[in-house]
Amino acid sequence: MTLPSYTRAVLLLILCTFFWGSSFPVGKHILTEVHAYSMVLWRFVIAALCLLIYVKVARIAWPKHLTTQQWLYVVIVSIIGVGGLNLALFSGLTYTSSTDGALIMALSPLFTSLMASLFHRTIPSMGQFISLAISLLGVLLVITNGHLSLLLGLQINYGDKLIFCGMLAWSLYTFLTQGISKWMPLIPYTLVGMISGASVIGLVCLFSPNIHPWHEVIHSSSSVFYGVMYIGMFATVAGYLLWINGVKQLGSAKASLFFNFVPVFAVLVSFLFGQPVTLLQVVGMVVVIFGLVLPNLWSSLTFKTKKAYPACKVTK
DSSP states (O other), rough: OOOOOOHHHHHHHHHHHHHHHHHHHHHHHTTTTOHHHHHHHHHHHHHHHHHHHHHHHTTTOOOOOOOOOHHHHHHHHHIIIIIIHHHHHHHHHHTHHHHHHHHHHHHHHHHHHHHHHTTTTTOOOOOHHHHHHHHHHHHHHHHHOOGGGGGGGTTTOOHHHHHHHHHHHHHHHHHHHHHHHSOHHHHHHHHHHHHHHHOOOOOOOOTTOOOOOOOHTSSOOHHHHHHHHHHHIIIIIIIHHHHHHHHHOOOHHHHHHHHHHHHHHHHHHHHHTTTTOOOHHHHHHHHHHHHHHHHHHHHHHHHHHHHOOOOOOOOO
């Protein structure tokens, strides 16, 4: 039985968000035995090797017309976005829960839209402002454990602060990628990002005497070893390829809605891993998802209202 292309794209996007959502509790588990920097290094190395194989098998042409300035720009953006996100994310997960991390990262599409508005000097719509306010409220409820008064003294978990910075770095990377993709294919661009990230974090590990990536992974438990492979192959490479396919089939606007499944899957897999999931985190997740889908609900309702009650022409 062959599924329709739309249904297949939807199922693949759900699988993609499962890979991304599950990476938070899996990463949290890995960090019990492996240093965050080692985890990031292995993620980049595995992902880069898988993408290289994919590029060869799919016979994807490598861009040859780029200038030195363009290559430098791609590498810098990749280091900030890909490297910055992963360093902040996995370092932050050392100090906070996987559910908190997933909820904070769920704000990325909204902040990317706000960055685009600031860059193009346009005023965000009222729907975007309301959406951001509601989503931020949901995240703040979770990271302050329901005590919003902690914000006055900036008494927020150190790990949550790190992941929030990583979310900002990823939002900037996503926004800049929209321009870069006009003159460089996305898959080679991502491969450059993985290689750049691996090179930078590799240097950091090299000059850090207490970090031993190879020794840590080889001597880790089997669940941690397979977790590292899962993060590199499925949560990174497979997730990215599935996302590209979904965007091609459904468009970026519809595909972005599926990003809301990430915190849902993070909570479910955290529960399966035996990691604590509180009622407040579930409430915060519901609030965040409602805030994220609000602009689309508002647009849909507005469109239906206009269609049901079209403007009447005044005749003389």
